[in-house]
Amino acid sequence: MFKVATLYKFVSLSDLAALQQQLQSICKELTGTLLIAPEGINGTIAGLPGPLDQALAHLTAMPSFSDLWYQYSEASTKPFRRLKIRIKKEIITMQRPEDSCMSLRGRHVLAKDWNQTLEQATLVIDVRNDYECRLGSFSGALNPHTTYFSQFPAFVDQNLIAYKAQPIAIFCTGGIRCEKASAYMLAHGFKEVYQLSGGILQYLAHTQLDQSKWKGECFVFDERISLSHGLKKGSCLLCYGCRMPLTPADLDTNYQPGVQCKFCLKNK
Numbered sequence: 001m002f003k004v005a006t007l008y009k010f011v012s013l014s015d016l017a018a019l020q021q022q023l024q025s026i027c028k029e030l031t032g033t034l035l036i037a038p039e040g041i042n043g044t045i046a047g048l049p050g051p052l053d054q055a056l057a058h059l060t061a062m063p064s065f066s067d068l069w070y071q072y073s074e075a076s077t078k079p080f081r082r083l084k085i086r087i088k089k090e091i092i093t094m095q096r097p098e099d100s101c102m103s104l105r106g107r108h109v110l111a112k113d114w115n116q117t118l119e120q121a122t123l124v125i126d127v128r129n130d131y132e133c134r135l136g137s138f139s140g141a142l143n144p145h146t147t148y149f150s151q152f153p154a155f156v157d158q159n160l161i162a163y164k165a166q167p168i169a170i171f172c173t174g175g176i177r178c179e180k181a182s183a184y185m186l187a188h189g190f191k192e193v194y195q196l197s198g199g200i201l202q203y204l205a206h207t208q209l210d211q212s213k214w215k216g217e218c219f220v221f222d223e224r225i226s227l228s229h230g231l232k233k234g235s236c237l238l239c240y241g242c243r244m245p246l247t248p249a250d251l252d253t254n255y256q257p258g259v260q261c262k263f264c265l266k267n268k
Contacts, residue, residue: 007068009068033084126171
């Protein structure tokens with residue numbers, strides 16, 4: 001069994017080339033992807049339990065990452081083919097450097113309190129992209145129908161101005177997109193923005209099925225494709241023609257494994 005760690009932290013970093021080499025050494029027995037940028041670190045890494053725990057211990061011993069957020073899950077097969085550590089401009093791409101204000105954050109809500117927040121919020125918004133939302137979401141959540149996260153600010157500007165004084169709850173896979181989404185919203189006059197701490201992964205890890213408001217499965221960016229309650233591997237597949245995640249209901253007569261699916265045909 002392989003152990004998987006999804007992690008992030010917004011923190012000012014410098015000398016990224018040296019940090020990249022250090023991370024290569026720390027994670028040499030692992031696979032996955034880590035992104036580093038002047039604003040912090042983000043990624044998912046996997047390996048056997050011993051090497052992964054050792055790598056996380058080295059990471060959290062570094063002053064910059066002492067309070068690194070991470071969530072463990074498991075995989076029966078290797079979820080990544082190799083290790084990639086990349087230097088980027090942003091660890092989550094919004095393409096709004098003029099609006100970068102990471103000192104502003106939404107109010108974090110723990111998984112155990114999220115159901116109550118869902119009931120009290122005027123709007124609940126799924127900050128993820130459309131292809132992720134279609135696999136599963138919280139009941140009643142608004143899907144912005146974005147293809148890329150960098151489109152989220154435009155969605156806010158065009159659709160949410162009337163809700164600036166209302167309580168709004170937002171969520172994403174692991175929490176990192178909500179950090180930037182809430183920062184943008186607060187910088188543009190929104191008064192009450194609540195975000196699910198640790199994201200959907202934290203909720204699925206700590207919420208009993210009979211108490212859950214989550215419907216469907218959660219897309220993940222590795223070869224497991226999706227996770228269900230308890231962070232168990234889900235039932236979704238990936239079309240290797242168009243890279244669209246597929247639910248069992250999508251596997252109609254047009255589906256040819258490794259060749260095409262109904263979404264491939266729609267885009268022709």
